[in-house]
Amino acid sequence: MKNMDTCQSSDIAQQYERTAVQRIGTSKLRSYVTLIRPYQWIKNGLVLAPVLFAGKITNGRLFLESVAAALMFCATASLGYVLNDWIDRKQDAQHPTKCNRPIPSGELGLTDILLLGALLLSVIFFFSFNFLPNLKLSLCLFTYIIMTLAYSLGLKKVPCLEIFLIAFFFVLRVLAGGFATGIRISNWLFSTVFFLALLITIAKRKSEILTLGPGAVNHRKSLAQYSLPFLNHFLWAMACVSLVTYALYTVENGHNLVYSILPATYGVIRFLMLTENGKGGDPILTLIKDPHLVISTMVFLALVCYKIYVA
Known part of the structure; x- marks a missing residue:
């Protein structure tokens, strides 16, 4: 009887160890996935x-x-x-x-x-x-x-x-x-992506300042040189330039792509509003989580595909 109790205790201990190892392995795998940021692959x-x-x-x-x-x-x-x-x-x-x-x-x-x-x-x-x-x-x-x-x-x-x-x-x-x-x-496509990328990056810096406050410099040294008025001017300038360059690209490309400017403009304005509220710190997460941005992106892509491949 005593031997049976000992065996059962040993089995329970081994099972606990296996469970603990599995949990550690799962936790480490989750950490690996978190570190490589697969959601950022959207870029x-x-x-x-x-x-x-x-x-x-x-x-x-x-x-x-x-x-x-x-x-x-x-x-x-x-x-x-x-x-x-x-x-x-x-x-x-x-x-x-x-x-x-x-x-x-x-x-x-x-x-x-x-x-x-x-x-x-x-x-x-x-x-x-x-x-x-x-x-x-x-x-x-x-x-x-x-x-x-x-x-x-x-x-x-x-x-x-x-x-x-x-x-x-x-x-x-x-x-x-x-x-x-x-x-x-296309030169216009190159320019559009560049200015839009500037817009996204500036929005991230602005959100960092709004979120972290005086401690922002401890996180990112370059933030010490940025003021909110400067970032605001830069942000709106890039928003306007990126939309204008894309509009010119649609005219050059043809296929009636000009209609895709509508969801593109709405998406940019929506993103600016979210940034103003301090929600642009991670632009990709903002895009994924905000239903307005998700829908405007889907409509934009649908229009582009329809005008180029169907119409």
Whole structure:
């Protein structure tokens, strides 16, 4: 009887250990996923912009090349997030929400970061060497990696320059889509994406100041050089310029794309309103969570696809 009790206790202990290990494994996997920010991969949809607006997204080969390039940028962007979070772990620990991220919260350590970084590098090399042996695309990706590294190591502390660098990262995604498929990028499309990226980045900086208040400088050094009036002027200027350049692009492109200006304008105005209320700190989450932005984006894409591929 005593032996049976001992065996049962041992079984219970082993089961508890297995459950604990499973929970730790699940928790660590969740931390890995959180760290690489898969919801931010929406940005890499810009890689598909050239083939979409060129009316060639139904071309199987070009579509697959665009998707492969987008996946490559997803892995590259995630690698940048991992590096940036490790460098900023002390500053993020003072942020009201970023302190919950896997690195500043202590959920992941240096060994975990190195393993994840190696995995992401493997994915990048796999796509770059096997799917897309393209010199221009490789140069574009290399530029993105080097500029991301430079940004994380110090350029993000330089006022104005850090805003332009982030906008440049958006433009590189569009260029990558063009290089992957051999499609020429319209000057108006290039300009629209650049100005829209400036708008999004400025909105993020404004929201950081509104949310963090006097402690904003402790989180991001460059915020010390920005005033709300300056950011407001910059924000509205970029909103106007991005809409005008897109309008000019629709006129140049034809296909009656001019009607897509309506949902685009509504989306920009809605985003400005949310930013004014301090909700533009993470533009992608704002886009996902706000039903007005989701609907206006869907209507915009539906109009673009209909006018280019159906009408």
